Amino acid sequence: SAVISQKPSRDICQRGTSLTIQCQVDSQVTMMFWYRQQPGQSLTLIATANQGSEATYESGFVIDKFPISRPNLTFSTLTVSNMSPEDSSIYLCSVVKGFMNTEAFFGQGTRLTVV
Amino acid sequence: SQELEQSPQSLIVQEGKNLTINCTSSKTLYGLYWYKQKYGEGLIFLMMLQKGGEEKSHEKITAKLDEKKQQSSLHITASQPSHAGIYLCGADGAFNKFYFGSGTKLNVKP
Numbered sequence: 001s002a003v004i005s006q007k008p009s010r011d012i013c014q015r016g017t018s019l020t021i022q023c024q025v026d027s028q029v030t031m032m033f034w035y036r037q038q039p040g041q042s043l044t045l046i047a048t049a050n051q052g053s054e055a056t057y058e059s060g061f062v063i064d065k066f067p068i069s070r071p072n073l074t075f076s077t078l079t080v081s082n083m084s085p086e087d088s089s090i091y092l093c094s095v096v097k098g099f100m101n102t103e104a105f106f107g108q109g110t111r112l113t114v115v
Numbered sequence: 116s117q118e119l120e121q122s123p124q125s126l127i128v129q130e131g132k133n134l135t136i137n138c139t140s141s142k143t144l145y146g147l148y149w150y151k152q153k154y155g156e157g158l159i160f161l162m163m164l165q166k167g168g169e170e171k172s173h174e175k176i177t178a179k180l181d182e183k184k185q186q187s188s189l190h191i192t193a194s195q196p197s198h199a200g201i202y203l204c205g206a207d208g209a210f211n212k213f214y215f216g217s218g219t220k221l222n223v224k225p
Contacts, residue, residue: 042218
């Protein structure tokens with residue numbers, strides 16, 4: 001199993017500012033992912049956080065808006081830059097241990113409100 | 116990318132009734148996951164199915180994967196208010212990425 005600590009759990013931010021969300025895992029993991037869940041919608045994959053290299057972004061998401069760091073196998077950050085009210089969402093960190101067809105583990109999420 | 120269609124989108128049932136949620140994939144599923152999410156919280160892993168025809172149960176929840184591995188169902192027997200939440204199916208994509216269905220919002224009336 002994996003225990004994930006995601007911080008902050010919630011925040012209210014002014015538009016135009018940036019927020020960095022941290023994801024700390026209690027053990028080394030192969031893959032780390034960042035998801036967004038907008039109100040009333042399902043989870044959408046933002047990017048795969050790659051250890052020691054640039055993150056791999058899904059269509060519709062760009063590094064300038066969502067810079068991601070992964071300095072080691074247990075930690076990653078997601079920054080939501082130049083925020084607007086449309087960025088108000090729950091952001092979730094997820095990890096996978098091992099390779100294909102293994103269980104995913106999720107952080108408790110960060111509820112972001114942009115005003 | 117993996118396309119997952121989930122139905123129904125929302126469901127309101129009387130306590131004690133049975134219900135079924137479906138998840139259909141546009142591609143063969145090699146790993147199908149069911150999660151539950153309570154409002155404002157992280158996801159809770161329920162079950163994983165891999166083999167065609169596989170069926171797993173946990174307490175009053177049963178999940179099945181069809182023989183062709185393109186459709187899964189989640190069945191709740193004798194629903195309780197504690198079953199309320201959003202149920203998500205998810206599937207493995209390339210490079211261990213996960214893709215999710217649109218979710219089913221379940222309310223259980225006492």
